[in-house]
Amino acid sequence: MEKKGQYPHRRWNPLRQSWVMVSPHRTQRPWQGEVGQKTLPSAVTFDPECYLCPGNKRAGGVANPKYDSIFTFVNDFAALLPEAPSHPDLTSSGLLRAEAVRGLCKVLCFHPDHSLTLARMTQEEIRPVIDAWAAEYTELGSLDWIKYVQIFENRGAMMGASNPHPHGQIWSTGFVPDEAAIETQAQREHLAKTGHCLLCEYLKTEQAAGERIIFENDHFAAVVPWWAVWPFEVMLLSKRHVGSMPQLDTDERDSLADALRRLCTRFDNLFETSFPYTMGFHQSPTDGESHEEWHFHAHFYPPLLRSATVRKFMVGFEMLGMPQRDITAESAAERLRACSETHFWPR
Numbered sequence: 001m002e003k004k005g006q007y008p009h010r011r012w013n014p015l016r017q018s019w020v021m022v023s024p025h026r027t028q029r030p031w032q033g034e035v036g037q038k039t040l041p042s043a044v045t046f047d048p049e050c051y052l053c054p055g056n057k058r059a060g061g062v063a064n065p066k067y068d069s070i071f072t073f074v075n076d077f078a079a080l081l082p083e084a085p086s087h088p089d090l091t092s093s094g095l096l097r098a099e100a101v102r103g104l105c106k107v108l109c110f111h112p113d114h115s116l117t118l119a120r121m122t123q124e125e126i127r128p129v130i131d132a133w134a135a136e137y138t139e140l141g142s143l144d145w146i147k148y149v150q151i152f153e154n155r156g157a158m159m160g161a162s163n164p165h166p167h168g169q170i171w172s173t174g175f176v177p178d179e180a181a182i183e184t185q186a187q188r189e190h191l192a193k194t195g196h197c198l199l200c201e202y203l204k205t206e207q208a209a210g211e212r213i214i215f216e217n218d219h220f221a222a223v224v225p226w227w228a229v230w231p232f233e234v235m236l237l238s239k240r241h242v243g244s245m246p247q248l249d250t251d252e253r254d255s256l257a258d259a260l261r262r263l264c265t266r267f268d269n270l271f272e273t274s275f276p277y278t279m280g281f282h283q284s285p286t287d288g289e290s291h292e293e294w295h296f297h298a299h300f301y302p303p304l305l306r307s308a309t310v311r312k313f314m315v316g317f318e319m320l321g322m323p324q325r326d327i328t329a330e331s332a333a334e335r336l337r338a339c340s341e342t343h344f345w346p347r
């Protein structure tokens with residue numbers, strides 16, 4: 001049942017100032033595309049070959065401590081380095097422009113148990129991960145040359161995760177990356193024009209509409225955004241206007257842990273698979289400005305479309321024109337609302 005009619009339309013994303021095309025009438029079309037493998041949660045709690053398990057040696061030869069909660073280390077194959085020596089190749093000429101970049105990349109193991117995921121961790125187990133994320137944001141962001149801290153998780157081989165061990169990454173950069181820069185601009189313009197925070201207003205709009213909210217707890221709401229591009233794309237929005245994770249108080253951090261567990265469990269239950277995604281937090285740049293416009297949130301971008309094995313591809317018109325989706329955000333939210341918050345594969 002499609003609330004927004006069966007007709008093609010496009011929807012505006014005010015947060016990144018772009019459109020998404022919606023074609024709800026296409027959901028009945030036949031499918032003879034890719035069929036992949038279902039992934040069940042692993043039963044292996046310790047893998048002697050895993051470079052993230054406690055006590056094991058990493059690829060660089062350094063051994064992990066026998067950690068019993070979380071564990072952070074500097075990425076042995078970091079995409080960015082703290083030193084950027086000036087190099088003659090980096091002089092720009094005309095259209096061929098380049099700049100040296102600096103950064104610090106870290107890896108954060110969420111749990112010593114190799115078989116777990118956020119979906120199958122308890123709220124109490126997720127809580128120290130949130131404190132670690134907040135501490136990394138503070139520590140990295142306080143370096144005067146770090147302008148932005150991007151915390152994220154690639155989950156599942158389909159999304160390019162190199163290892164099933166529960167872990168995420170933190171890339172902190174000497175510049176504000178494009179997505180964060182677009183969101184900064186959009187939030188700043190909205191505040192200047194209306195005197196209100198864009199995402200505070202958006203959350204109120206969604207709470208009034210109801211049809212795209214999956215669930216709420218005391219301090220967070222999980223929403224399939226009006227402008228979702230990926231079939232089951234979700235945003236987690238803090239109810240209070242805070243710009244970054246360290247500003248969350250104890251209750252809000254408990255609430256965030258609860259929201260992460262519940263959302264990831266619903267995702268896994270949707271197709272009874274270990275649901276792949278890229279997720280990450282967007283928060284204030286750490287460039288020394290005050291950023292009243294910034295509203296802390298998380299984006300979940302999962303690729304699956306029809307089953308544990310059939311994913312959406314961003315190809316063709318989407319690469320050359322603009323993003324497009326078939327099922328509406330409202331029907332995706334309805335399906336996620338119908339999923340249980342008890343995991344289909346209990347520990």
Ligand code: H2U
Binds near residue numbers: 051059169
């Ligand atoms: P992904 O699964 O999201 O790719 O994250 C794993 C990261 O871990 C990846 O960036 C790093 C890779 O560089 N890594 C190490 O730092 N040390 C290792 O021994 C292997 C992997």
Ligand code: ZN
Binds near residue numbers: 047050051052053113
């Ligand atoms: Zn492991």
